[in-house]
Structures are given as C-alpha cells and as structure tokens.
Amino acid sequence: MNMYVTGMGIVSAIGMDTTETINSILAQRSGLGPIRWVDTRLKNNVVAGEVPHDDNALRTLAGVPAQPLATRTTLLGLLAARQAINQAGIVPADGIRTGFISASTVGGIVESEKVHAEVLAGTYPGSFVDTNDGAESTDYLARYFGFTDLVTSINTACSSSANAIVVGSRWIRSGLVDRVIVGGTDSLSRLTINGFNSLMLLDSQPCRPFDQRRQGINLGEGAAYLVLESEACVRRAGKTPLARLSGFGVTNDAYHPSASSPEGEGLQGAMRQAMSQAGLQPSDIDYLNTHGTATGNNDITEGMAIRRVFGDAVSFSSTKSFTGHTLAAAGAIEAVIALLSLREGLLPPNLFFEEPIPEHGLSPIRTVSADRHHRHVMSNAAGMGGFCSSLIFSAN
C-alpha cells in the first residue's frame, strides 16, 4: 500500500518553518550557539541549538492563552504540527479517521525544573503532576487540534519520532485510520544537558559529526510532524502528495545500554529492511541523512554500518551540525530535512567536518548543492537502549 506525505512542519534552531530551514541549509548557517533560555550552570561549557524565541514569544506565535499551561515542548510541537496540518489541508472533524502520534523525552520537565529546588523544599504552591511527563504535549495537542480517534505517545529516546512515523504508517496500512499526524517535540532542558554531561558526551564547541576529532553532541530543540495519508485518502481529496514513505526498518542493536555495536549491526539491519520494503538497492539512495551525533561511538559505528550497506557510494551528512541533537524530535526533524532535500534537489552539507574517521574513512557532503534530481532519500535514527530506525522517502 502506498503511503503518502501530504504535509510537513518543522521548527528548530535553523528556522521556524520549511522555507527558513531551506534558506539556512543553502546559506550553510548553523543554528548552534550559546545557551540563552535554559538556566544551567553548564551554560558556558556547552553549545546548543535553541529555537530563537523565548517562551512568551512562542506562546504569541502559537496564539494560545497562558492557562492551561502550554509547556515550551508543547508550544514547539504546536507550531510544527500546525504547519503540517495546514499544508495537508486537514479540516478538523471531517469524518476521516485520523491518528496522532507524538514523541517527547523531556516533555513538561522543562517547566518544573525551573522551580525544582522549591518543589523539593515543599515550598512550591502548585503541582506539576499533570504536565511533567512526555505525553503532556501529545494530550494538549490532541485536544487543541481535536484528534480523538487514535492517539498515542512514543519514547524510544533519540529515535522516538522516527518510530512515530513508522507506527503511524502501520496504523494506516492496517486500516485502523486513513491518515496520521506523526512526529515529535523536545525542548532544551537543564535535565538533558546534565544527563548527557554526566555521560561525558557533550562538546563545548560546535559539534563535528563524522570528523576524526569530534568531541561529542550539541543538544538542540525543536519539533517536526508529517501528515501521512493512505492512497485512497489522497485520491479522494484529489491531492498532490509531497512524497511517498516507501520503506522503513526497525531493529534493536541489543549490544549495550548506551553504545552501539562495533559494526552498527542494528542500523545495518534497519537500513536493509527499509530498502527491502521499498524494493530498492543501495545505489538507489540519492541522499542519506545520518543519525550522526558526533559522539565517538555513534559516528564510528554508524559509519561502519554505512560502509557495510553502501560500500562508499552514498552521499550523506549529519544535519545535527545545523540543529543540534533534538532528541525525541530528531527523527522527524531529519525526516523533514530529508524530504526537503528530495523536493528541492538539495544535498545538505555536514558542517565543521575536516578529517575522516580512519576506521571507515567516510567523508560526508561538505558543501551544499541544490541542483540534484533525487528519487529516494533515507533518514537514520538511533536511540540509547539499542533502538535503530531507518526511513526512505521517494518522489511520487
């Protein structure tokens, strides 16, 4: 069954919509920089990819009241989901069965952590019990947009929203729903900065994915959503889809809680499954948007996996050098960037790359080009706990 993308929305450090995102990529302008919005003692030790608006500005852009509380995570999600919904021309309650899957790891903790000392001391008057989890943004957005048919949240760490896309397409394929809005949202938070800092995985300079001297991750924030529709749904409405979701693969590396196996077996499996489902050969993939976190472990193991699957014949980059690592939103943000590359004939560059990793010797795209004719693009995502996912989007 063909599965079509009819809408997409994106908010990240490099733009508040698809146009701004394309322009930043064309200008090779990274969104990484000093932390402005998060109150953390590590502010001067790390670089991050923050969305360039404070909470009030986001609330104004979203056009929602101060109460009930829309967390920063929710606001980012709302802004991205609305773009996707508008582009697909979805009218609420039009009788078409609609699924909604949203992913978040930080969720509403971004709000409670601002007063956590008071919460612990028992002096904070309120309670965050209804907004402190990763599903708060899903529930808020489901109510806001009026999705009631089938709603859920996924959290598989840094592959969460890639999996939201996978599960949404399977809901359509099974006939449970006719269309889905799928993606994820995460805010930069003191919690995740400290979490990745405790793992010694953060770079104090702009990250250098796939570079021999890479030092680690820059965290980012943002949100992205796709609208996927069944072929019948697209035909009925007479829509021209943006692209096709032609394949996906989901595996678990089952190697280590926080590291990938030496040859990236999990990702190899996910990429191969996705190509097999799409009926494609490695040589058919015109662009690969990698997970590319710039950690020592990811970029060597993902690179080895790429070598095993593609030999040396694939154009790839990590756009985390633009956006930072947006955790649960990363899979969807990078799916949208892959879709933009498919639509616009773009090869997004991998910024800050100088020297290849000797073990696999792979060099990513270094300079942007916008004159390609892509037919198939792939996007990888991986998460702590061994979660590996790969998506393929194809021109109609």
Place this chain on the structure above:
Amino acid sequence: MKPVYIESVAGVPAQWTPTPTAALFRAVEPAYQQFISPGESRRWSKACRMGVYSAMQALRQASVTDGLGAVTVGTGVGGLDCSERFQRAIVEQQESGLSPTLFLQSLHSSISGQIALSLQCKGYNMTYTHRGTAFESALLDAALLLDEDPELGRVLVGGVDEVAPVYLESLRRAGYLQQPDADFADGIVPGEGATFFVVSPTATPDSLAVVRDLRLVHSVADETALAQAVNALLADHGLVVADLDLVLSGLCGQPVWDRKLAAWIGQLPASVPSLPFKTWCGESHTATAFATGLAVRFLNGTYPEETGTWPHPTPPKTILIVNHYQDANYGIVLLTAADC
C-alpha cells in the same frame, strides 16, 4: 484487528501499603537472582527490574527459548525514581558529579531496551508512553506486528510502572489522592507493578486466552459516547453488552474522573457483573496490563482470592475491560476464553 492468543502471563504484583500521607499499592518485588545479577538489580530502576523479570518469566512459561519476534512495552512514567533522584542531584549537587547510571535508568525506553539486551532480541522494539493508554498502544502494536507478519511467531508485550516520592507528593498536592481515613470514592490510590504477556498469532494447546479486539479512545464526550465506542467494538464481533460474562472496570476512586464510566456501568444489564480492578492494583498508567492478566485468570477459572467468589459453576468466557485514566484516555479490551 486480528485476534492474538495469550500464551503466558507473568508479573510483579502490588500490595496495599499505608504511608503517613497516603496509601499506595507498592510492588512486592520478588527475589531477582534467578534472572538478574545483584549488580544489575542495584543499578537498574525498579521498573527495569520488574520489566526484565516479568519478561523472562513470561518467556519461560511460554517455553520460548529462541525466536522472540518483537518487544513492545507500555510505561507511563518509566524509571521514575531514578529520574527523581537524578533531578534532585542536579539541584543538590549544583549540576556536578552526577551519576550517568541514574540518567540512563530514568529513560522510559531503558526497560524495553534492557529486555532486548538481556534476551538478545534484535527485532522490532517499541516503547509507548501515552499515559492511560500506554499498554493498550503496546498491545495494539503487538497485534499489528503479528497480523503483518505471522512468521514473527511470538511477541512479548508488557506494561510496567513505579511510584516515587516527588510524584506521590505532586499527586497529593494536586488533591488527587484518597485521604488515608476516607473510603474508596474520595481519590486514587497510586499503584505500581508489571504484567507481561507472550502473544502468538495462532492458537496453541497452551493458549490461555484470546485478545479479540481493543480500542483507544481519546477524550470521551459523555457516557453515551463511551457506550457507542463499546457497542461498536462489540458489534464488530457480533456481540452486544448482554453477551458479556464480566466487565473489569477501571474506576479509579476519583468521582469527577469516574463519572462517565460509573454512569455506563450503571446501565449494564443485571446479568453482567462488573468488578473495579483498581481495587487490587491501584491507579497507574498501565493498570490495563494488570486487568488483562486478571482477565486471563478469570477466563481460566483461577480466581484471585481477593476478588471474591465467582457465583457461577463455569468460568466466564467473554470479558470486557473498560479503563480510563483521568477521564482523558479510555482503553477498551475484549478477551475471550482460549477455546471460544
């Protein structure tokens, strides 16, 4: 949805436990040594320990030695206590010298990830975290996986949640908890625990029950809308409410949230008994996993002592679970006996 056959059930139960400020259903943790080393037990979150233990027990009971096709897990709050301890350390240690283990164990996905690692299951692996329908989402996914590819064989599906101090205090401050000296209808009693299942696409001689269908419904307008959702599900299987032998209801004890479900139960025919299953597990995001395990016991005539005596000579054949979480997320699961 195509039916899936439950081949085994294993879990960690909870026991009603009073504390100075509130009662809760505290998990009765087993001796883990059989499956989990003492070092792992210490490092892992309670949710992770309970999840891995239940997963391994379920696999053993179903005699799955290899060829587990996939793992799907639902958890509302994941490794909550580790998350709280990590966040406390951020404040108290002023963002220095923090334990990466606490951070890793706080991730919701650490449970199904650890199950994959411990079982060396390299197939599909998913963690659902949507509050009151996290387990239902995982069960639905398992059913879809087996429908897409029956060759997958067996899928492990489970629900697990734990309670931690800051969360409990937040529930208290929000006014959600049952007062220590009040009756059941004044607020919730939080619960923890784990229930895992091995499910198969076809019946086997060892099948314990059949999950015929399930629905997740977001934001039910009123009891009529709830009745419509239930009736639609039953109609898909040629059933009406009067055909049910038992309803397991997710009344939580908070009257405002329970209103629609209580009204629907009030309209059940006198011949259809209903039991409020949270009386035995408390309120948690994945309480439906407990209810599903309870339904399997009823269908097999092994009635739990605490639920009282089953008044009929033969066990129930058809059970409907109707659960809700804060009147926002509704889950409906239809189960029948394995020989139906």
